[in-house]
Amino acid sequence: MQNHTGGTQLLVDKRAFPILGGELGNSSASHLEYMESVWPKLKAMHLHTLLVPVYWELLEAEEGNFDFSLIEALLDRARRENLRLVLLWFGSWKNSMSTYAPSWVKRDTARFPRALDEKGIPQEILTPFSENNLNADRRAFAALMRFLKRADGKYKTVIMVQVENEIGMLPSPRDHHPLADAAFASQVPEPLLDYLREHKAQLEPELRAAWRRNGFRNSGSWAQLFGGDTTGEEIFTAWYFARYTNAVAAAGKAEYPLPMFVNAALNRPGASPGEYPSGGPLPHLMDIWKAAAPNIDLMAPDFYNPHFQYWNDRYTRQGDPLLIPEIRFDTDAGAKALYAFGHYNTLGFSPFSIETGSTKAMENLARSYDLLAQLGGHITAGSIKEGVWLTRENPQMAFTLGDYHFTAKHEFTLGWSPGSEAETWPEAGALIVQTGLEDFMVAGTGVVLTFAADGKRAGIDTLEEGEFQDGKWTPGRRLNGDQSHQGRHLRIPGGEWQIQKLRLYRY
Template sequence: MKKLALSIFGLSLLTTTVTFSQSYFKTQGNVKQLYVNDKPFLILAGELGNSSSSTVEYMQPIWPKLKSMNLNTVLAPVYWELVEPEEGKFDFNLIESLIQNARKNDIKLVFLWFGAWKNSMSCYAPYWVKKDQKRFPRATNKNGVGQEILSPFSENNLTSDIKAFRALMTYIKKIDAKEQTVIMIQVENEIGMLPDARDHSAIATSAFNKAVPQPLFNYLKLNKENLMPEFKAAWAKNGYQTTGTWESVFGKSLATDEIFMAWYYADFINKLTDAGKQAYNLPMYLNAALNYKKEAKPGEYPSAGPLPHIIDVWKAGAPKIDLLSPDFYNPNFKYWNDLYVRGNNTLFIPEIKFEQGVAGKAFNAIGHYNAVGFSPFSIENGDEKMNMEISSAYKLLDKLSPLILQNQGKGTINGVLFDKTDNKQEIKLGDYTLTFSHDLNLGWSPKSKEDNWPITGGLVIQLAPDEFIVAGTGIVATFKPLAANLNAGIAQIDEGNFKDGKWIPGLRLNGDQSHQGRHLRIPEGNFSIQKIKLYAYK
């Protein structure tokens, strides 16, 4: 809050109080939307490589490139070891430079706090933490060997991380509360235990042999009928017990080890997040490293992070976290997203491999899953082809963002994603069934005979029972009325654009481009926004 006063000859004539509200989440329908400057905001982002933001000089030529790719947000790491190189002495020069350069380029920032953990490990903890293992104990494996992982059971580890994180948030508020350049914070990065499912240090084992904390039981009892099926089954094995040790409640298994660790990681993160929000109340989320294969056992992947099968533990243990989000480095895009939106969870994809198909995945995530945003990883290192793909997609999504945000959570928006195996999808909107398919299904391109098809996708928004906006790349749509014994006719298709939320029609596509009224088409490799009006006839 800031007071502005006009004074003449020492007399105060006018005092106005101006309040600057930081970004926040607001629910629309069954999803959350991020609000920035009190308006809904769609994150069209890229995440920097791990080291890119570690020097001011390295970032200077990157900013124009990011702007040219139509990003409105950059996800940038900030590092505990550089923020607090000596205990109690803080250096925020890098943070100040990132904020100033983002403002110059009209780009928002999401900061990724590389504190106690990054990709399971504690590689970004300061040297003064790393070298003092007595004061800052490590997790150990089942053979008692210390790991490069700070133990979440140590009060010193928690307290020191909190001090640094609170100092960071205090500084961001001091220099950015008015401008709101920084709109969200990622707390730590891809938390998880390796190579065992749990910490086997003495302090961890002591906690493991104690009773399950009552707050977890309180959550389970309150949400019993709405628990994720995997976790409900784990609790059901021993008869839904509401007292007892971890093994007496959940059984003796690696799965129980993972549940135990998830609770104590979540408790650590909740306390850290709470301290950060007390300093500056920005939205905060946590990201998860997904299992590289479905059948992997706990300990074979970064275990106990906010994964779908234990997401209830995270909801119970870390209620201060606003979003629990997946990072994608495997091909099972729809499978994992379907898991993450269960229970009215809102999707945000903060990190995804920067490769062919990111455009289709962005359209699908935002359209079908009502995602808050999308962000390929190492965005500054893409080749010309990849840069073109994501910048073309973001250009369309930026124009569409007012309409997208107006429709998310209301059942009037959807999205599709295709490859050669999964190449067709039906969607019911308004008075019609819309059948979308991969453009190469038409067989017109020589690419259709290849073993692998490029990943394509798009989104559709209902404007009226018989009128739709379709955008994307490499998709074809046909239409059928929901009413029996009727056919669908295309009254008109216009390719156009939006300016300040207003539709500006361009080319009329009622001829060859629509195959003389047979379909709507956006060829593979092209990016387009098209508006179609339908009618029914016998």
């Protein structure tokens, strides 16, 4: 895996990043007529990139016969709309299950065997231990990538590909197919042992603890090295899912070497492997995936829980780049996007089922994406910036940019805004970019910023609202009076989405 390089190889086309994205609902891209009704909604949200499923069952309804008409039509329309695409390969697994495998795979369980739970009951999951399963998937994926090179290599409409979707074993920690049982009883593969030895001091703490409990052994079975409990079973599961996925990715990259990633269904607090998809590309298993899948460029979280900062911190704690390819499309998505681009320098952000969000969620995301698009070159990987995301539970954040210390607070902390006494507050966010020694751009909604400096007081020299038009700053109102509380703070009211240009000074 190339994550440890910092993701620089992903920037194959600087125009494509950062990804201001949205993911189509799972079935939306399967009908061209439906897609025609979706385009006007997408255009209104200032998307740069659309994440779109590609279905094995539609691509290869008959074994060996491939139909690329849906993808061809999608490529054509995306180019007309000036959109980039990220394709999501729904091959062997989608949300752990094998529901998008073709009928000729589903119905022939002798040739294409299923995973078994601990009671020997077959699951709607293709076992990753079958060569037939793997070969059928990678042939189809290679055909897809070969088509993309021929149809899109010149245009580069497709910028990335997701391989499979939310991989993991359910409802048990590991597969109990006879092939899996034999593999679990066998020796841990030498490539994994080499990786463990080389990265021993930097391993994810959960993996290192499991290995340490068993004496940091350098050989033995999976149970001997990592335990025969659910911990050891999940590590084993992760290795074989990752190896399978790596082989699919390798077959695709041999045809057309686009950046490729995997996504994870995040485990819930207190849940055990098998209660969540066991063995997926989760933070505590990142080292297993890195060792097993060198053709996967990064791992990414899918968000359907409130612990946004916690999971992003975990995915980036080894220095890996962050991508958020799927997140619940709530009204807070716009604020979270500002935070993710500012604080984590994320490669991209993409709410799920972008075409069916509520009116308010769509409006907030569109206004957030509009601000991000205006900032453009100011939010590249090398820019000096920070992001904030504020709620009633976490109403304040502090950070430093250059010589100045900032405190960001939710607007409702001022006490005079209507609704500040409510049980819940609208989530607020901002992205702050340093453009000079004393100069900053602040884009966001519902935030209040105050400033300090070492040894002196910090004040507002000039503050104005405005917008970028064709990359050039066009100023609006000067805000040095009532709007800044006579120089006490910078404020962007809730319900408004603004860019303010700030110059500080010390006295």
